[in-house]
Amino acid sequence: MKVLTCFKVVPDLTLLTDEDWQVVNNQVDVGFVKNDWNPFDESALEMTLKLSELSESLSGSMELTAVSVGNKKIDSFLKTLLALKFQHAVRIEAEQDLRFNPHQIAAWLAGYVKKSHQDVVVMGVQSGVGDNAQTPLLLAEKLGWPSITQVIGIKPEKNGCLRVTSQMDDGVLEQVIKPPVVLSVGNAPNSFLRVPTLKDKLNYGKKSVEVIIPTDIIVDNTTEAEIHAPKLIKLSAIENQRDSVKIQDGTPSDKATILFNRYLKQRLKKL
Amino acid sequence: MTLKREEIVQTLEKILSPEQVVTELSVLKESSIDRFRRFEGYHGVYLQPFPAAVVYVNNSQEVSEVLKFANENGINIVPRTGQSATEGGLETAAENSIVLDGSRMNKIVKIDPYNMQATVQCGVPLQKLDDLLREQGFTTGHSPQSKPLAQLGGLVATRSIGQLSTLYGGIEDMVVGLEAVFPNGQISKIKNVPRRAAGPDIRHIVIGNEGALCFITEVTVKIFKFFPENNVYLGYTLENMKTGFEILREVMVNGYRPSVARLYDPEDAAYHFSHFSEGKCVLIFIAEGAKPLADATAGAIREIVDESGACTPVEPKLIQRWFENLNWDPSDIAEEKKEIIETKNICNTTEISSNWDRIHDIYEVCMERIRNEIPDLTMLGAHSSHSYLNGTNIYFVYFYNVVNCGAEEEITKYHLPIKKIVVEETIKAGGSMCHHHGVGKHRTHWIKDEYGSSYYMLKTLKDAFDPNGIMNKGTIFPIED
Numbered sequence: 061m062k063v064l065t066c067f068k069v070v071p072d073l074t075l076l077t078d079e080d081w082q083v084v085n086n087q088v089d090v091g092f093v094k095n096d097w098n099p100f101d102e103s104a105l106e107m108t109l110k111l112s113e114l115s116e117s118l119s120g121s122m123e124l125t126a127v128s129v130g131n132k133k134i135d136s137f138l139k140t141l142l143a144l145k146f147q148h149a150v151r152i153e154a155e156q157d158l159r160f161n162p163h164q165i166a167a168w169l170a171g172y173v174k175k176s177h178q179d180v181v182v183m184g185v186q187s188g189v190g191d192n193a194q195t196p197l198l199l200a201e202k203l204g205w206p207s208i209t210q211v212i213g214i215k216p217e218k219n220g221c222l223r224v225t226s227q228m229d230d231g232v233l234e235q236v237i238k239p240p241v242v243l244s245v246g247n248a249p250n251s252f253l254r255v256p257t258l259k260d261k262l263n264y265g266k267k268s269v270e271v272i273i274p275t276d277i278i279v280d281n282t283t284e285a286e287i288h289a290p291k292l293i294k295l296s297a298i299e300n301q302r303d304s305v306k307i308q309d310g311t312p313s314d315k316a317t318i319l320f321n322r323y324l325k326q327r328l329k330k331l
Numbered sequence: 332m333t334l335k336r337e338e339i340v341q342t343l344e345k346i347l348s349p350e351q352v353v354t355e356l357s358v359l360k361e362s363s364i365d366r367f368r369r370f371e372g373y374h375g376v377y378l379q380p381f382p383a384a385v386v387y388v389n390n391s392q393e394v395s396e397v398l399k400f401a402n403e404n405g406i407n408i409v410p411r412t413g414q415s416a417t418e419g420g421l422e423t424a425a426e427n428s429i430v431l432d433g434s435r436m437n438k439i440v441k442i443d444p445y446n447m448q449a450t451v452q453c454g455v456p457l458q459k460l461d462d463l464l465r466e467q468g469f470t471t472g473h474s475p476q477s478k479p480l481a482q483l484g485g486l487v488a489t490r491s492i493g494q495l496s497t498l499y500g501g502i503e504d505m506v507v508g509l510e511a512v513f514p515n516g517q518i519s520k521i522k523n524v525p526r527r528a529a530g531p532d533i534r535h536i537v538i539g540n541e542g543a544l545c546f547i548t549e550v551t552v553k554i555f556k557f558f559p560e561n562n563v564y565l566g567y568t569l570e571n572m573k574t575g576f577e578i579l580r581e582v583m584v585n586g587y588r589p590s591v592a593r594l595y596d597p598e599d600a601a602y603h604f605s606h607f608s609e610g611k612c613v614l615i616f617i618a619e620g621a622k623p624l625a626d627a628t629a630g631a632i633r634e635i636v637d638e639s640g641a642c643t644p645v646e647p648k649l650i651q652r653w654f655e656n657l658n659w660d661p662s663d664i665a666e667e668k669k670e671i672i673e674t675k676n677i678c679n680t681t682e683i684s685s686n687w688d689r690i691h692d693i694y695e696v697c698m699e700r701i702r703n704e705i706p707d708l709t710m711l712g713a714h715s716s717h718s719y720l721n722g723t724n725i726y727f728v729y730f731y732n733v734v735n736c737g738a739e740e741e742i743t744k745y746h747l748p749i750k751k752i753v754v755e756e757t758i759k760a761g762g763s764m765c766h767h768h769g770v771g772k773h774r775t776h777w778i779k780d781e782y783g784s785s786y787y788m789l790k791t792l793k794d795a796f797d798p799n800g801i802m803n804k805g806t807i808f809p810i811e812d
C-alpha cells in the first residue's frame with residue numbers, strides 16, 4: 061500500500077509580539093520566528109509511522125512518502141522524515157505565499173497523488189497559519205476519493221483495508237474501509253512525532269529530497285487557483301479577556317464547595 | 332535512637348501545625364526526586380526512599396525548630412523552594428527524610444531604591460520580584476532560564492547564574508546579605524553593606540551550599556536601573572567554534588560588558604535558530620544599560636566582530652524574538668512531560684567552565700567522545716553562555732531516545748555516562764565540572780578531584796556546620812560508609 065502524508069511547516073506564531081501583527085504588502089512578516097511542524101500534520105506523520113509498523117507483521121510493509129509545498133527552507137524537515145524511514149521525501153517547489161490558498165495546494169497535491177499512484181493520503185485537518193481547514197476536503201474532491209475527517213487513529217486490516225477511528229459530534233466512530241481514501245487528522249491523542257537518532261540521520265538522511273516543479277504535475281488549474289486566492293488586507297485582535305470572580309470568604313474547603321456548586325457542577329452535568 | 336516515621340510526623344505536627352505537615356503518598360513520591368530523575372518519575376518509577384513528610388515553614392523560627400529536632404535525632408533534611416533543581420539536589424537519599432519547603436516564606440520584605448537593594452524571603456519567586464522591580468524601573472539583573480520557576484532561596488543555594496551574567500554577574504555578585512539557619516538551630520544574619528574587610532567573606536559559606544550546610548531564609552540582592560529601550564541586539568553566523576571563542580575572548584579582555592554573550596555550535600544553533608543558522612555556529616550579544624554605555628558596548632563589539640572577518644550579521648529582530656521567549660514556565664514543563672512520555676526522547680545537560688586556553692579542547696574532545704560512545708543520541712550540541720575575563724563556560728545539551736531499557740535505567744545507560752565524559756575531560760583540562768547547576772547528588776563522585784588540596788577547606792565547613800550530617804545527605808559531599 062502506498063501512503064502519502066502531507067505536512068506543512070509553520071512559524072511558531074506564539075513567539076510573535078503584538079507589534080509584529082502588522083500587514084505589510086498583504087503579509088504578516090513571520091520570518092524571524094522559528095518554524096515547526098504544523099501540529100495536526102505532526103500527528104498525521106506519527107500516525108503514518110505507527111500504521112506502517114503495525115502493518116509489517118500483518119500485511120507486509122507500506123511505501124511511505126512525505127510531501128510538502130514550499131521552498132528549500134523546509135528541506136531539513138523532509139530530511140528528518142527520511143531519517144524516520146519515509147522512503148520518499150518530496151517537496152513541491154513554491155516560493156509564493158499560499159497560506160490562504162488551499163485550492164492551489166490541493167490541486168498540486170492531487171497532481172502528485174495521481175502521478176505517484178498513491179492509495180491513501182493522510183494529512184492534518186488544518187494549519188494555524190491559514191486556518192482554512194479545506195485542503196483535505198478539496199483534495200478528496202479533486203481526486204474523486206472519499207474522505208474521513210477528524211481521524212484519531214488508523215490501523216491496518218486484512219485484504220488491504222484500514223480500520224479508521226474518527227471523532228464525531230456525539231462519539232467516536234470506527235470503520236473498516238478500503239482505500240483509496242483521504243484521511244484528515246484531527247485532535248489525535250498522540251501529538252508528537254518521534255525523533256530520529258543521529259545515526260539514522262547520517263544513514264538515511266543522505267538520501268536527497270525529491271523536488272517537483274508544479275508544472276510537472278498539473279496542467280490547467282491556474283485560473284481556478286487565482287480566483288480562489290484571497291488577499292490579506294486587515295487584521296483585528298481577538299478580545300481574549302475573561303470575566304473573573306474572586307471567591308474570598310471561608311476556609312479552603314468552603315471556597316472549594318462554592319467553586320464546585322456555582323461553577324463546576326453545571327458544566328459537569330453537561331459532560 | 333532513630334525515630335520511626337510516625338514519631339517524626341507527630342513531632343513535626345507539634346512543632347508546626349498539622350496543616351503544615353504533608354504526608355500524602357503522591358506528594359511524598361514526587362518530593363523524593365527532582366528533574367534529574369524526571370524520566371523515572373514520568374513513568375511512575377520512584378527509587379529513592381520516600382520522605383517522612385514535606386513540611387511548609389512560615390518563618391525562620393520554625394525553620395530553626397525543625398532543624399534542631401532533626402539534628403538531635405539524626406534525621407536528613409532536604410531544603411527546597413522552587414523545585415526546579417536539575418542535579419538531584421532534591422532527591423531524598425536517606426530513609427525518613429524531612430523535605431523542608433520554604434516556598435510559603437514569600438514576602439518581599441523591603442525594596443530600597445535609594446540604597447539599590449531588595450530584601451526578600453527565600454520563597455519569593457524571582458519572576459515576581461523582578462516584575463515588581465521592573466514596574467518601578469529597576470531589575471535584579473538575574474535572568475536564569477528558570478526565572479518563572481525558581482525562588483530566591485534555591486537560586487542562592489545553587490550559585491545560579493542568569494543570561495545577563497556578563498554584565499550583572501552570577502548570584503554571588505548580587506547577594507548583599509542574607510539570613511540562614513544552621514542545623515543546631517542558630518539563626519545567623521549577615522548585614523547589608525557595600526563591602527567590608529572584616530575577615531573572610533562568610534556569605535560564600537551560604538551561597539552555593541545546596542542545602543548541605545544550612546537553610547537560607549532571607550536574601551538581600553542588589554537592584555539595578557533598567558533601560559530595556561536601550562537594548563541593542565547583535566547576531567551573527569560563523570563557521571566554527573574556535574573563532575567564536577576567540578571573538579568572545581576579545582570582547583571580554585578588552586573590557587566590554589554586554590549583558591548577553593553567547594556562542595552556539597551548529598547543532599545547538601540548528602535547534603534554536605533553524606530559521607536562519609543554515610548549519611553554522613551562531614554568536615549573539617546584547618548590549619544594555621544607560622544609552623551611552625549600551626551604544627558604546629555594541630559599537631565596540633561590532634568592530635571586534637568585523638575585524639575577525641569571520642561573521643555574517645543577521646537581522647537583530649531574530650535575536651530579540653528568540654531572547655524574549657527563552658525562559659521556561661510551568662506550561663513548558665507540562666508540555667515537555669507530555670512529549671517525553673509520548674516520544675521517549677529526553678533532553679539533559681551538563682555545564683562546565685574553563686580558562687580560555689583549554690575551552691575549545693574540552694569542547695572538541697567531549698563532543699567526539701559522546702558522539703562515539705553513547706547510543707541512541709538524537710541531538711548533541713553545546714553553547715557558551717557566560718563569559719569572564721579569564722574564560723567561559725560550555726553548556727552541553729543532549730537529547731536521546733530511551734530504548735531497550737526500563738525507565739530506571741535511563742540515568743545509568745545515558746545521562747551518567749555522558750556526564751562522566753564531560754566531567755572527567757573538564758577536570759583533566761583544569762576546568763570546573765559545575766558551572767551553574769550545582770553539584771547535586773550525581774557529580775559528588777568527582778568532588779575531591781574538583782577541589783584537589785582545597786577539599787580540606789570544603790570538608791571542614793561540613794564538619795563544622797553540620798557535624799551530624801543531617802543536611803541534604805549525598806549533596807556536594809558523597810555518601811561515604
Ligand SMILES: Cc1cc2nc3c(=O)[nH]c(=O)nc-3n(C[C@H](O)[C@H](O)[C@H](O)COP(=O)(O)OP(=O)(O)OC[C@H]3O[C@@H](n4cnc5c(N)ncnc54)[C@H](O)[C@@H]3O)c2cc1C
Nearest residue numbers: 412413414415416420475476477482484485491492542547
Ligand atoms: C528549565 C530550567 C532552566 C534552568 N536554567 C537555569 C539557568 O539559566 N541558570 C541556573 O543557574 N540554573 C538554571 N536551572 C536550574 C535551577 O533552576 C536553579 O538551580 C535554581 O537556582 C533552583 O532554584 P529553586 O528555587 O527551584 O530551588 P530548588 O529546586 O527547590 O532547590 C535547588 C537546590 O537548592 C537547595 N535549596 C533550595 N532552597 C533552599 C534554601 N532555602 N536553603 C538552602 N538550600 C536550599 C535544594 O536543597 C537543592 O539542592 C534551570 C532549571 C530548569 C528546570
